[in-house]
Amino acid sequence: MTLKFVSLTALFLVCASGIVFSADNAVDQANQQFSTKNLTVKVGDTITFKNSDDVTHNISVDDADGNTDDLGLQKPGESLTTKISKAGDYAIHCHIHPKMKMKISAQ
C-alpha cells in the first residue's frame, strides 16, 4: 500500500513537472504586425500564431545557425503552431509583409 502510494505520487510529480515545463504562447497577427516584438520562452514551449488580419501571412522561424522553418501560408483566421526545441535566439518574420518581425529567446 505504501509502495503503491509512493509510486503513484512519484508518477504524479513527473507528469506535473512535464506540464509546468511545456507552455503554449499565443502571438496575434493583426494590423500586419505581431502582437509582441520580443518573447521569452522555455525549450519545449509551443508558439501559436493566429492570423487576425484579412490578408494572408507567411511566417518563417530562423534560428541562430541560419536554419529556417517556413510555416507556410496562413490564411485569415487560421492559426499555426510551432515548437521551440532548442535554446537560443530566433528571428520571426513574414515573407509577405517585410516589416512584420519579432524575436524569440528560448532558455
Add this chain to the structure above:
Amino acid sequence: MRAFLFRRFAVLCAVALLASAPLKSAVALPSFAIQTGNPCAACHVGAYGPQLTSFGRDFKLYGYVSSDKKDHFPPISVMVQTSYARTQTPETSPVAEGYRKNDNWGINETTIYYGGIIIPDRVGAFIQGTYDGVSRTFGLNTSDIRYVRDGTLFDEDMVWGITVNNNPTMSDIWNSSPNWGFPYASSPFSASSGPGSTPPTTLIDGALATNVVGTGAYLMWNDLLYVEANVYKQLGNHELSILQGLTPSLTYNIPDAFPYWRAALQNAWENGKYYGQVGTYGLTAAANPNGDRSTGKTDRYTDIAFDANFQWYANLKNVTADVLSAHATWIHETQSLGASSVLSGANASDVLNTLRADISYAIKATWIPTFQYFKVTGSTDAQVFNGRPNTEGWVAELGYVPWGKPDSPVNWANTRLTLQYTNYNQFNGMSAHASDNNTLFFNIWMAFGLNGI
C-alpha cells in the same frame, strides 16, 4: 534557380524592348497581388492605386520582392485604358490624326508590365512598355529596378536599396511627388496650346520622364527617416528614338549628369491607424534651350519641393475598410536663363511655383471621391511663359473599383472607372476664358495579371 532566372531575364528583355512617349501610368499590378497572395486592396487605397497604403509603401521600399514563396509564372501584367474627354471649348485642332477637336474616345493606352521579383529577396522591378493610342507609338514608360537589403543601423531596423529608373520621383513611395501624384489619370487628348492645353510645369514635374536614366541609393531608417540620392543623365537622340519609337523633341536638352535628392520623415500612431509624412525633394540641371549651344551658356533649373502626406485607416485588420488620404506638394523652381536671355530675349531669371493639395476618402475600397486644389504662379516672361503662367483651379473625381478585394471573384484582373472634372478659375495668367479649358474626363482602366491565369 538558373532556369528561374533565365525565364525572368527573357521576359524582362521582351518588355524592355517596347518603347513609348512618356505617359503617367502606374497602378496596382495584378502580378504584385498574385506574387504576394494578397488582394490589390492590401497595397492600394481604393483597391486599384496608384495610391499606396502603408503595406504598399513597404512593398515598394523592399524592392517589389515580397512574396508568398509559391512558384508563379513570371510577373507579367497587361493594362488597357479607354478614355473620353470633352473640353468646354473645342481645341483649335485635333490632337492627332483620327481624332476630333472635342469629344474624343479612344483606347489611349495599352501597357505590358514586368512587375515583381527578378531575384528572390534581392532584386525586383516595375517595368512598363506602352503603346500610346494617340501618338501610335510603342515605348518604354517610366520604370524602376531595385536591389534591396535590410539590417540594422545604430541598433534600429533599416532597409536600403539601389534603384535604376528613368524619371526623378519614379522611385518615390509617396503619392505627393510628381510621378505618383493625383490625378492618376487625365485626358490623353490635351492640346499643346489653346483650349484643352495644360499649364506650364516645372522640370521635375514630368518633363524628364523616360528621356533620362538614373541610378542612386535610398535608405529608410527605423521606419522614420528616409533619404535618397540619385544621379540622372539624359539619353541621346539615338537611344530615345529606339526607346520612344519616334524622333525625340526635347524641350530641355541637358548635356550633363544632374542630381536628384529626397528626404522625408514619417510616423504612425495608434498601431498605424494614423500616418503622417513630411519631406523635401528636388533637382538641379543645366539645359541648352532646344539644343542650342551657340551662346556658350546654359539655362539652369533648380527645383526645391516640399510635400506632406496623411492617412487615417478605419480598421487596419480589414483592407477594405475606409481610408482617408491627403497629399500636398509645393514645388519652387528658379530658372537662371543665361542662354535663353541671349537667344530669345527671355528674362535673366524667372520663377515658377506649383502647389497641389488633394484629399480622398476610399469607401470600402470601392468608391473613391477625390478633390484637388492646384495653383501655379510665376514670373511674367513673354518668351518663356507667353505672359504669366498663373493658373488656378480644382479637380473633382469619383472612382469606382468593383474588384481587387479579398472576396473578389478573381485575383488576376481588376478595373477602375474614373469620372473627373477639371475646373480652371485662371489659366496662363488670364481669368477670362479660363473656363475654355475645363475638361470632363471619363476613363476605364483594366488590368490583367498573366501570372495568375
